[in-house]
Amino acid sequence: MRALKEHRIVDVPEPEPGEVLVEVRHISANHGELRHPRIGGHDAAGIVLGGPGKGRRVVAFGPGAWAERAVFPASSVAEVPDGLDLAEAAALPMAGLTALRTLRAAGPVLGRRVLVTGASGGVGRLAVQLARLAGAHVIAQARRGAGLRELGADEVVSSLDGVAPVDVVLDLLGGPYLVRAWELLTPGGTVQSIGWASGEPAAFTSLFALGAARSIHSFGDVSEPGPDLAVLVDLAASGLLSPSVGWRGSWERVGEAADALFAGRVSGKIVLDVT
Ligand SMILES: NC(=O)c1ccc[n+]([C@@H]2O[C@H](COP(=O)([O-])OP(=O)(O)OC[C@H]3O[C@@H](n4cnc5c(N)ncnc54)[C@H](OP(=O)(O)O)[C@@H]3O)[C@@H](O)[C@H]2O)c1
Secondary structure: OHHHHOOOOOOOOOOOOOEEEEEEEEEEEOHHHHHOHHHOOOEEEEEEEEOOOOOOEEEEEOOOOOOOEEEEEHHHEEEOOOOOOHHHHHOOHHHHHHHHHHHHHOOOOOOOEEEEOOOOOHHHHHHHHHHHHOOOEEEEEOOOOOOOOOOOOOEEEOOOOOOOOEEEEEEOOOHHHHHHHHHHEEEEEEEEEOOOOOOOOOOOOOOOOOOOOOEEEEOOOOOOOHHHHHHHHHHHHOOOOOOOEEEEEEHHHHHHHHHHHHOOOOOOEEEEEOO
16 A cells, blocks of 8 residues: 555646636545555546636546545536535445446346445445436445445345346456356346456356347446536435445545445445545
């Protein structure tokens, strides 16, 4: 975690036309950013200091977000509605965009069975809630399943053994979970392969399956996030989506937060206060 503890002193950036300068109050740390610190942080919430919307409370997504002041394209920022805490808003960008966009990519889920693996984590808790909001029957897989029913899961399972066939899988674990998820798909069903939090190798032999074609999709498109950020903060402000912050502290404690995440002591999002 040494790389994350290093502070870089840089000039305060100036916004170009079409950009906003944000005084960052809170940031969020995601699994991949803590596992691979070279990726850098993306989630921030704060106050617009320069550019369109000066003085407004905003949430922002983009490289360079982990700073006291950061510049973002205006298309990567959304205003935070009254009633939503900035720290809660900071939890939403990466995890929320991922959950929202993979669920959309899976197609309509009204009345369909949607399985979320790794459901107790940052992306998973948001995915469970969004799938439920979209009318799905939600099966949440997690070894630590506390609180998932309250978020809208219809079934909470610790393993995929015994799960009845599903129409959609949002897979955050990869490896053997991805293989099992594929086997659980109904004809025509789809797996959104999002992450590899299990760290375990996969053992696919073939994707052969009878009946209507099943599909498997990668996810990595976080372009033009502004409109979807607005969707997420609006849902959270209206009480329909809990950002599910599971760990909060000063950004000086990022190493501690990472240790807690990888030791399985965080359920939900990590939010760090820029102190
Ligand atoms: N493609 C993209 O653009 C994108 C975007 C965001 C995230 N991701 C990836 O998606 C994954 C999940 O992200 P996240 O932020 O939700 O992570 P997270 O908060 O760390 O949650 C991951 C969950 O996985 C479970 N888990 C961890 N190790 C496991 C193991 N060995 N076996 C089984 N379950 C295990 C844990 O739940 P239990 O302990 O309760 O089982 C944990 O709550 C990560 O791999 C991340 O890098 C990808």
